[in-house]
């Protein structure tokens with residue numbers, strides 16, 4: 001018999017009733033060190049006092065009003081994002097998928113309004129993940145996500161990751177946009193080298209193609225910069241944000257330049273819940289902390305500590321681990337043993353990690369994880385690897 005919850009997830013037999021910082025606690029009181037953070041969502045860990053205060057304060061005032069009216073919290077959050085990024089304008093959503101939908105629509109409308117209605121093709125890359133809507137699965141294109149859901153929305157083409165010649169050849173007068181994660185998350189923590197992002201920007205500029213960065217997973221401080229593309233010193237025309245921006249409250253956004261957004265006018269897009277006062281109050285509280293230079297510097301310092309320890313684990317457990325990947329606190333361990341077995345062995349040490357494609361386990365801790373907690377995480381991972389080795 002089908003379960004009451006649609007069985008689209010392989011769930012671990014674990015349920016948590018409380019969270020404190022980087023820790024999750026079961027009904028029985030067992031404490032798990034959380035290196036998943038809700039898949040890069042709980043940017044400030046669980047139950048951060050500033051976020052709890054922002055949420056509860058707003059909850060006592062006003063939860064929801066329609067976008068038919070001014071929403072001061074939304075205005076303030078948009079201004080803060082505009083102030084701190086390449087963007088001139090922001091639309092708020094409730095998820096990364098919805099951000100993907102708007103990014104696709106906005107890019108196509110841009111060319112349409114410029115009299116190039118046939119520039120609809122959007123190029124993406126192997127291993128990409130942009131969400132689960134019909135548009136977003138067409139964009140990512142993998143068989144795993146698209147099989148059985150056809151006909152797929154036309155106008156997308158996937159290219160091999162890291163193949164510059166294929167990309168150059170694929171851009172035609174029908175090309176609308178290129179969509180790319182500066183650091184692939186689901187695809188296995190694959191960092192696009194700075195030089196490649198620069199080359200991609202140049203290619204888009206010279207062909208009038210819009211560049212869309214999907215920073216749903218790698219954005220909001222996770223890379224050690226507010227947004228990962230800042231490392232390369234290039235900016236997109238359109239950017240998708242979600243996950244960390246709400247710190248656990250469902251919130252997403254599309255950021256764009258004035259030019260890229262120029263096709264979007266009253267009536268071209270909307271959302272009932274997007275930009276509601278509750279979500280934006282929390283988003284403001286998150287950004288006020290995460291966007292501080294000192295906070296971002298601390299992310300990079302913790303990253304250095306974590307990476308050094310992980311390199312040690314790779315050296316100590318060559319049958320289990322192969323290499324360290326990532327930037328900031330979006331880290332991955334390319335595995336020799338099965339990544340799913342390692343995730344399971346880590347459960348045994350009360351450590352939560354997240355599998356990804358390419359036989360990788362992801363380490364996406366709260367950005368405010370402490371140095372001793374990183375040391376503890378490394379010790380638990382070491383024990384998990386030793387336990388797994390005994391079974392190989």
Ligand SMILES: *Cc1c(COP(=O)(O)O)cnc(C)c1O
Nearest residue numbers: 095096097129130131185216217
């Ligand atoms: C999670 C994710 C999405 C989809 O976000 P949802 O909030 O799950 O809809 C899109 N792109 C990337 C890179 C993601 O990691």
